[in-house]
Amino acid sequence: MTVTSPRKIRKAVFPVAGLGTRFLPATKVIPKEMLTVVDKPVIQYAVDEAIEAGIEHFVFVTGRGKGAIEDHFDLAYELEATLKARGKTAELKMMQDGRPAAGTASFVRQQEPLGLGHAVWCARDIVGDEPFALALPDMLIHGKRGCFAQMVDVYNRHGGNIIAVEEVPHEHVNRYGVVALAEDMGNETFRITGMVEKPKVEDAPSDLIISGRYILQPEIFTKLSTQKPGAGGEIQLTDAMIALMDEQKFFSYRFEGTTYDCGDKVGYLTANVALALDRPDIEPKFRPLLEKLAGK
């Protein structure tokens, strides 16, 4: 029997059209994805993760007032020329490394924030008929190896649809999407047979929550095109995935790394502290200040 390897993941979708109301007034003119964690905008972490995984095309689903994201991924000609003239090579390299090459970034508008599922659906023409990666940039994942790179390995072994999950304390499961596990495939990978958004603690099928990184087959767009609004009156990605589960394989993968929910104030502040403590250029000065503030 010949085993055909699954189609390569070339494109990644980044939905960034949400209003970011939890961060008002900061997000009145600055997109929440442009808020910085230490010294990089939140969106850059997700794009860097996709670059590490070999993604070739970056699709941003944007909305009104999100122009700064487009500018951020453009060439800042005067700035780069000045850095070059001043011999600031490290800074120049940093700018160049995090920028998609010409013609490899697309921006599509979601005119109204009708929900995550609707935002993903807005990318359908640019993604076309091929599997793709999807990152919720609010969920900053920090670790030795990027979450997407780990997921691509799992995808190359099993194909289908892959959902990154992480374990949370049982009493917290009611805040998240939770997966129902079926067959253990080894290497922290399970075939899954169901998922449920914000279950009651006693009804939760596991303690593994969906954490903002997906590899999806293009048939998800067909499901999304007829998906009725669900929880919160929004078109939910989870509902479309549940519908697709009748036809295709879904796997959960428990990645190595830590997630910080930067769409939430405490998560965002924690990300800043944790990533600063992981930086050799910042940690020695920062830690004593932090201990003083904490009254240690």
Ligand code: UTP
């Ligand atoms: P969130 O629900 O966390 O983002 O969506 P939000 O609506 O911007 O935040 P709050 O609750 O008002 O503070 C997760 C991701 O999905 C995108 C968001 O931009 C974010 O990256 N999103 C959400 C869209 O692109 N379109 C939508 O209609 C909803």
